[in-house]
Amino acid sequence: MAAPESMNYDVLVIGAGGAGLRAAIEASAEGASVGIVCKSLLGKAHTVMAEGGIAAALANVDDRDNWRVHFADTMRGGQYLNNWRMAELHAKEAPECVRELEAWGALFDRTKDGRIMQRQFGGHKYPRLAHVGDRTGLEMIRTLQDHGVHRGIAVHMECAVTNLLKDGDRVVGAFGYERERGRFVLFAAKAVVLATGGIGRAYSVTSNSWEYTGDGQALAYDAGAELIDMEFVQFHPTGMIWPPSVRGILVTEAVRGEGGVLRNSQGKRFMFDDIPANYKAQTADNPEEGWRYAQGDRNARRPPELLTRDHVARCIMREVREGRGSPHGGVFLDIAWIKEKIPNAPEHIKKKLPSMYHQFKQLADIDITVEPMEVGPTTHYMMGGVRVDGDTQMSTVPGLYAAGEVAAGLHGANRLGGNSLSDLLVFGRRAGRYAARFAKEHGAGKINPADLDAAARTALEPFDRASGENPYQVQNQLQTMMQQLVGIVRRQGEMEQALEELAKLKARAARVGVVGNREYNPGWHTALDLHNLMIVSEAIARSALDRKESRGAHFRDDYPDKEPAAGKVNSVIRRGPGGEMQLRRDPLPDLPAELKQVIEEMK
Numbered sequence: 157m158a159a160p161e162s163m164n165y166d167v168l169v170i171g172a173g174g175a176g177l178r179a180a181i182e183a184s185a186e187g188a189s190v191g192i193v194c195k196s197l198l199g200k201a202h203t204v205m206a207e208g209g210i211a212a213a214l215a216n217v218d219d220r221d222n223w224r225v226h227f228a229d230t231m232r233g234g235q236y237l238n239n240w241r242m243a244e245l246h247a248k249e250a251p252e253c254v255r256e257l258e259a260w261g262a263l264f265d266r267t268k269d270g271r272i273m274q275r276q277f278g279g280h281k282y283p284r285l286a287h288v289g290d291r292t293g294l295e296m297i298r299t300l301q302d303h304g305v306h307r308g309i310a311v312h313m314e315c316a317v318t319n320l321l322k323d324g325d326r327v328v329g330a331f332g333y334e335r336e337r338g339r340f341v342l343f344a345a346k347a348v349v350l351a352t353g354g355i356g357r358a359y360s361v362t363s364n365s366w367e368y369t370g371d372g373q374a375l376a377y378d379a380g381a382e383l384i385d386m387e388f389v390q391f392h393p394t395g396m397i398w399p400p401s402v403r404g405i406l407v408t409e410a411v412r413g414e415g416g417v418l419r420n421s422q423g424k425r426f427m428f429d430d431i432p433a434n435y436k437a438q439t440a441d442n443p444e445e446g447w448r449y450a451q452g453d454r455n456a457r458r459p460p461e462l463l464t465r466d467h468v469a470r471c472i473m474r475e476v477r478e479g480r481g482s483p484h485g486g487v488f489l490d491i492a493w494i495k496e497k498i499p500n501a502p503e504h505i506k507k508k509l510p511s512m513y514h515q516f517k518q519l520a521d522i523d524i525t526v527e528p529m530e531v532g533p534t535t536h537y538m539m540g541g542v543r544v545d546g547d548t549q550m551s552t553v554p555g556l557y558a559a560g561e562v563a564a565g566l567h568g569a570n571r572l573g574g575n576s577l578s579d580l581l582v583f584g585r586r587a588g589r590y591a592a593r594f595a596k597e598h599g600a601g602k603i604n605p606a607d608l609d610a611a612a613r614t615a616l617e618p619f620d621r622a623s624g625e626n627p628y629q630v631q632n633q634l635q636t637m638m639q640q641l642v643g644i645v646r647r648q649g650e651m652e653q654a655l656e657e658l659a660k661l662k663a664r665a666a667r668v669g670v671v672g673n674r675e676y677n678p679g680w681h682t683a684l685d686l687h688n689l690m691i692v693s694e695a696i697a698r699s700a701l702d703r704k705e706s707r708g709a710h711f712r713d714d715y716p717d718k719e720p721a722a723g724k725v726n727s728v729i730r731r732g733p734g735g736e737m738q739l740r741r742d743p744l745p746d747l748p749a750e751l752k753q754v755i756e757e758m759k
């Protein structure tokens with residue numbers, strides 16, 4: 157086989173979203189040579205789609221906020237399955253990371269006295285999300301990209317990594333293909349950072365784009381790393397549901413942060429009917445108080461629409477199941493009603509939520525300043541992923557780091573809105589720093605040519621089966637199956653069935669065929685993605701089946717309550733010696749006394 161084009165870096169970063177760019181910048185600042193790879197064009201990562209904002213206890217809008225409150229909110233939101241060290245570092249370092257972004261040129265919305273504006277979001281006690289209208293991700297990626305490119309980071313666009321390469325226990329590089337020309341590429345690297353984002357495309361209704369096929373989670377798993385908490389998939393309560401072509405596209409939580417309310421087909425604000433006990437003290441008990449909160453009244457409590465995403469999604473499902481849904485199987489989200497409260501409501505809505513206004517106008521012919529939106533849950537975010545050390549972000553495989561959505565720990569059983577963008581900054585920075593130091597301390601490893609040959613041969617196999625099944629068909633059936641059998645509401649029998657279906661789909665995936673040549677061949681790309689989708693789907697199903705309780709984003713119809721013993725363990729997935737997927741439970745590390753006290757104080 158012809159030798160692949162080869163590149164050599166101290167640190168290779170796989171993924172150019174917020175986490176990857178931040179890691180690359182930091183590794184470069186540590187003196188490392190850095191290459192960054194992404195499947196699509198630079199600037200087109202998931203991060204650019206982020207709307208609502210970055211959570212950081214800057215205390216610009218409410219001076220009662222500080223890292224302790226943010227830490228306690230994150231732990232409560234994650235139902236205490238979080239990696240406490242990550243939650244602590246995140247809460248402490250997020251403000252500095254946001255200010256750093258500002259110093260690099262990010263222009264945030266402003267308070268009247270010129271400081272970074274912060275908005276309310278679900279599960280955050282005080283207004284905490286630094287934002288730019290509802291286009292925060294765009295500003296963030298633009299700033300990081302600009303800063304990174306000027307540092308001289310080498311960018312490899314439209315290039316997909318299919319294998320990590322090892323020398324003994326240690327990761328020493330990666331192998332992939334250029335999407336445009338179909339040529340193979342070898343990246344030799346002293347350390348590798350995974351920053352490949354989520355897994356949304358394992359489901360049929362999702363806010364995620366085509367790129368999010370769980371590649372990083374699967375690369376890590378194949379390299380022998382552990383994955384944790386894979387049962388915790390976040391279904392965001394508000395995605396578009398009509399027309400069918402746009403089903404799943406996100407409707408940002410910022411709509412509710414700005415005063416939007418959820419109603420059923422009878423016009424009732426149903427979220428007041430079910431407020432969980434551990435949030436009762438923090439939640440408004442009447443619409444007037446909820447509105448005052450949205451207007452920034454420090455003495456008001458948040459409206460129940462801003463309870464955590466897992467809970468709001470389940471309440472919406474209940475309304476639909478009990479026959480009080482909207483015509484297309486969701487509920488109504490109404491921001492237009494604020495015209496009863498403020499005189500210039502349409503202008504205010506367009507200014508605060510410009511993307512939402514355009515999204516609904518162009519895709520559904522709905523004017524959100526006049527009419528309510530129809531919304532329903534959509535697969536949005538993966539709390540589970542690569543197990544990492546809280547301080548360094550190194551996985552359980554030496555030389556392999558992970559940051560951002562591909563890594564697990566910070567969010568526990570449920571992520572609070574806004575805590576992902578801050579996660580990318582805080583842990584992207586740490587991953588880049590420690591990867592660069594690892595590279596300096598360990599030098600280069602050896603790449604085994606036989607591994608390259610094997611990776612190339614496997615990648616080309618679909619071309620040998622031109623009459624094999626169409627990969628899109630297998631992908632489509634996998635997504636439908638995961639949506640139906642391992643979705644928002646889970647049951648033992650259905651998940652057992654999912655595992656049986658997965659075994660059949662895996663066998664079919666091994667027989668898919670593609671035609672044409674290697675240049676820009678999306679059928680071939682999909683055939684290669686299937687391997688990753690199968691791994692993450694199986695990991696989700698196995699972990700979900702094993703967790704016999706309901707907690708955070710994981711809801712079991714057959715075990716609707718929390719089980720105290722299960723609240724003390726993480727689910728751990730790894731590949732067994734025979735290639736089989738193994739699952740075990742690990743006890744959570746003890747929470748230090750001072751952090752326990754923070755949580756108690758904030759209850």
Ligand SMILES: Cc1cc2nc3c(=O)[nH]c(=O)nc-3n(C[C@H](O)[C@H](O)[C@H](O)COP(=O)(O)OP(=O)(O)OC[C@H]3O[C@@H](n4cnc5c(N)ncnc54)[C@H](O)[C@@H]3O)c2cc1C
Pocket residue numbers: 170171172173174175176193194195196200201202203204205206207208209210211292293315316317318332351352353354363364367371372406537559560561562573574575576577578580
């Ligand atoms: C519509 C929407 C709105 C959101 N709004 C918010 C918000 O307001 N606040 C918030 O905190 N969070 C929000 N989120 C979540 C947040 O945007 C994501 O969790 C976050 O951006 C993930 O960043 P990341 O750097 O981990 O990965 P991503 O930004 O997803 O980037 C992943 C990168 O990895 C690359 N990649 C993947 N696989 C491979 C491979 N095999 N080889 C090479 N490259 C690969 C991709 O091309 C891409 O460059 C939102 C998400 C969506 C979808």
